[in-house]
Amino acid sequence: QSPIALTPAGTPSLQSAPKYGTLIPNRIFVGGISGNATEAELKQFFTQFGAVKDAKIIMDRAGVSKGYGFVTFESQEEAEKI
Numbered sequence: 001q002s003p004i005a006l007t008p009a010g011t012p013s014l015q016s017a018p019k020y021g022t023l024i025p026n027r028i029f030v031g032g033i034s035g036n037a038t039e040a041e042l043k044q045f046f047t048q049f050g051a052v053k054d055a056k057i058i059m060d061r062a063g064v065s066k067g068y069g070f071v072t073f074e075s076q077e078e079a080e081k082i
Contacts (some may be wrong), residue, residue: 005017005057009057012056013063015035015071018023022063024070025079026053026072026073026074026075026076026078026079027070027071027072027073027079028070028071028073028079029068029069029070030042030046030069030070030071031067031068032067032068033057033065033067033068034047034065035064035065035067036065036066037057037065039055039056039069040055042055042069042071043055043071046071046073046082049078049081049082050073050074050075050077050078050079050081051073051074051075051078052071052072052073052074053072053073053074054070054071054072055069055070055071055072056069056070056072057069058070
């Protein structure tokens with residue numbers, strides 16, 4: 001039996017999905033980022049919630065924003081405020 005099953009919507013789904021990515025403490029996912037926003041602006045915006053260690057906007061191979069990214073705070077408490 002194949003590990004991939006089709007859901008009613010016709011999209012493949014893994015029955016026992018492996019974990020993707022790495023869990024990084026103090027990091028939050030940010031979606032809906034404007035295509036012309038910069039990592040510096042993202043970092044600046046989130047400093048109102050706490051000390052930001054890093055901000056990363058995910059880009060495609062052509063260098064175009066995919067509209068989401070990650071913000072890493074100095075502490076887990078700051079990340080959990082959001």
